[in-house]
Amino acid sequence: MVPYNHPDDLDQxxxxxDVKWDPKRKQQVHDQMINEVRNMxxxxxxxxxxxxxxxxxxxxxxxxxxxxxxxxxxxxxxxGPPDSTPVGTQADSGERGELKEVNEEELVKTxxxxxxxxxxxxxxxxxxxxxxxxIQEHYxxxxxxxxxxxxxxxxxxAPGRLTSSPWPERIEIxxxxxxxxxxxxxxxxxxxxxxxxxxxxxxxxxxxxxxxxKKVDDQWLIDDVVLDGEAGDSTxxxxxxxxxxxxxxxxxxxxxxxxEEWVGNDISGEGKTTDSVKGPLVIIRHPxxxxxxxxxxxxxxxxxxxxxxxxxxxxxxxxxxxxPPRELGRNxxxxxALPPRYNYEFPTGYEEVEQIIESGAFQAIx
Amino acid sequence: MPSAGKEALISQWYHQYAQDIFSIIxxxxxxxxxxEDLTQETFIKAYRHVDTFRGEASPKTWLIKIGRHLTIDYxxxxxxxxxxxxLLIKKPSPNRPPAEVVALNESKEELWNALQKMxxxxxxxxxxxxxxxxxxxxxxxxxxxxxxxxxxxLHRAMEDLKSRLKERGYVHGAI
Numbered sequence: 001m002v003p004y005n006h007p008d009d010l011d012q013x014x015x016x017x018d019v020k021w022d023p024k025r026k027q028q029v030h031d032q033m034i035n036e037v038r039n040m041x042x043x044x045x046x047x048x049x050x051x052x053x054x055x056x057x058x059x060x061x062x063x064x065x066x067x068x069x070x071x072x073x074x075x076x077x078x079x080g081p082p083d084s085t086p087v088g089t090q091a092d093s094g095e096r097g098e099l100k101e102v103n104e105e106e107l108v109k110t111x112x113x114x115x116x117x118x119x120x121x122x123x124x125x126x127x128x129x130x131x132x133x134x135i136q137e138h139y140x141x142x143x144x145x146x147x148x149x150x151x152x153x154x155x156x157x158a159p160g161r162l163t164s165s166p167w168p169e170r171i172e173i174x175x176x177x178x179x180x181x182x183x184x185x186x187x188x189x190x191x192x193x194x195x196x197x198x199x200x201x202x203x204x205x206x207x208x209x210x211x212x213x214k215k216v217d218d219q220w221l222i223d224d225v226v227l228d229g230e231a232g233d234s235t236x237x238x239x240x241x242x243x244x245x246x247x248x249x250x251x252x253x254x255x256x257x258x259x260e261e262w263v264g265n266d267i268s269g270e271g272k273t274t275d276s277v278k279g280p281l282v283i284i285r286h287p288x289x290x291x292x293x294x295x296x297x298x299x300x301x302x303x304x305x306x307x308x309x310x311x312x313x314x315x316x317x318x319x320x321x322x323x324p325p326r327e328l329g330r331n332x333x334x335x336x337a338l339p340p341r342y343n344y345e346f347p348t349g350y351e352e353v354e355q356i357i358e359s360g361a362f363q364a365i366x
Numbered sequence: 367m368p369s370a371g372k373e374a375l376i377s378q379w380y381h382q383y384a385q386d387i388f389s390i391i392x393x394x395x396x397x398x399x400x401x402e403d404l405t406q407e408t409f410i411k412a413y414r415h416v417d418t419f420r421g422e423a424s425p426k427t428w429l430i431k432i433g434r435h436l437t438i439d440y441x442x443x444x445x446x447x448x449x450x451x452x453l454l455i456k457k458p459s460p461n462r463p464p465a466e467v468v469a470l471n472e473s474k475e476e477l478w479n480a481l482q483k484m485x486x487x488x489x490x491x492x493x494x495x496x497x498x499x500x501x502x503x504x505x506x507x508x509x510x511x512x513x514x515x516x517x518x519x520l521h522r523a524m525e526d527l528k529s530r531l532k533e534r535g536y537v538h539g540a541i
Contacts, residue, residue: 010528013477014496021388025402030380033406037373037413103371107378110425114382117426121499141381218374219381 020137105176107220108184108213115142115211115222116171119190122160131155143222144214159190159209159225163290166192166204171211182215183223190227192256205256205285227254237284242302243331243365246284248356254287262301262339268315277316279303281339286349296349298356301325301337308335328357329364336364376413383426384409386498387433393493394437396482404440408433427507434490434508473536480530488523495520 118138135151135158151158161167168190175187189206212224235253238245260281284298310316311324325337343350387408392401411432419428494505506513
């Protein structure tokens with residue numbers, strides 16, 4: 001048998017069957033397509049005008065008939081001139097409104113979400129040439145030439161995939177604001193997953209991201225991307241959902257946020273375990289954390305005041321440890337706490353995390 | 367949606383998704399010119415029907431679905447005519463891989479040929495999942511199948527592809 005002499009496996013060989021469309025041809029087809037839809041609109045518009053003219057003529061004929069029959073008929077009176085209605089005014093203003101109203105936010109959303117889907121295809125830790133090729137292939141349609149060149153000059157500054165798992169699956173947009181004409185600022189989160197699919201349970205971390213999207217030659221393109229932790233000297237993690245923030249050292253720039261749940265047991269009935277109780281657990285993870293070499297996380301348990309009261313009364317247990325969680329702070333709705341023995345295994349960086357906690361980095365927000 | 371808004375939206379979508387749509391149609395048909403025509407047709411059709419797009423699926427999967435239906439319609443329409451033409455004109459093998467697709471090394475050519483000879487279902491699921499790297503969920507959405515059908519069909523399609531490659535005398539560690 002002849003060896004199947006592809007350097008990699010069959011999956012890799014199949015991927016290589018993908019074909020790149022000649023950009024010039026692609027642009028030509030785009031221009032033809034736009035001409036085609038404009039022709040369709042002109043025809044449609046001409047047809048609309050013809051229908052409008054026919055309707056107006058019909059109305060005039062009918063009105064004239066009624067007018068003549070009712071007022072000018074047998075024994076009728078002298079009629080005055082018919083009211084002159086400015087035919088077409090409404091249609092004119094409608095047409096102008098139509099041209100003016102462009103759903104910019106939808107376009108910005110499209111470009112950001114499209115870009116988000118491409119992040120997983122750019123492995124930023126691959127050899128530089130390969131990263132550049134990948135950036136060119138996957139990002140060029142979404143970003144301005146200036147941003148693309150910046151990333152090609154320094155591929156390590158480009159966002160993308162850091163590990164085989166988890167990987168960045170998509171960008172979820174949280175807020176969007178037009179900061180100046182034809183420029184939008186988009187706040188969102190990069191959702192990282194460990195298995196494919198849109199289900200919420202697949203999401204293992206959410207990395208805040210800020211994008212600047214602007215209109216260049218009638219096309220909306222991303223002009224700047226800042227992943228949280230890269231923004232100036234700010235390394236503050238702020239959670240507006242529950243109301244707290246944590247000020248982190250610079251070395252935590254690029255941290256990941258993992259949303260999990262704490263599970264506790266109601267132990268009020270003579271120490272007997274009954275129903276389980278659940279609540280949110282937000283984990284701030286150091287950027288150098290890997291599966292092989294995990295680093296100390298900052299886990300923050302979130303309780304309602306009722307749940308916290310049960311913990312204080314030793315009616316709710318959230319761990320096998322005989323000590324309760326340690327309160328970090330509270331606001332009107334929630335109490336925030338460190339899990340008991342959260343650093344029990346003393347992984348790399350546990351002293352730093354203790355220092356962060358002791359420095360008063362955690363702040364509840366009302 | 368107003369026509370100016372529709373035009374801007376379709377143009378934006380074109381810049382972002384036309385490459386994927388073109389390559390899928392190209393892999394399905396093996397005809398560069400036809401893939402360009404059907405890609406253009408996809409966006410014109412999307413323009414006409416964009417008001418019906420409710421955002422339940424992503425624009426990308428919605429557009430690919432349109433492109434796929436246009437390709438299938440074209441191939442159905444073409445079949446009777448093609449049979450007559452094939453009888454009248456001796457044509458080169460329709461399964462020859464286009465030069466633009468591959469850098470024609472022997473194994474790739476065989477892979478292309480094997481893929482082109484597979485049933486449409488198998489070919490589609492391999493193109494979407496293996497060549498284009500779509501998720502099972504997106505593939506199911508595009509093909510209108512359940513996710514489990516995508517998984518089962520992909521498994522069978524890969525087995526079929528491997529056996530076709532073996533028949534042609536190609537072996538590989540992964541096969």
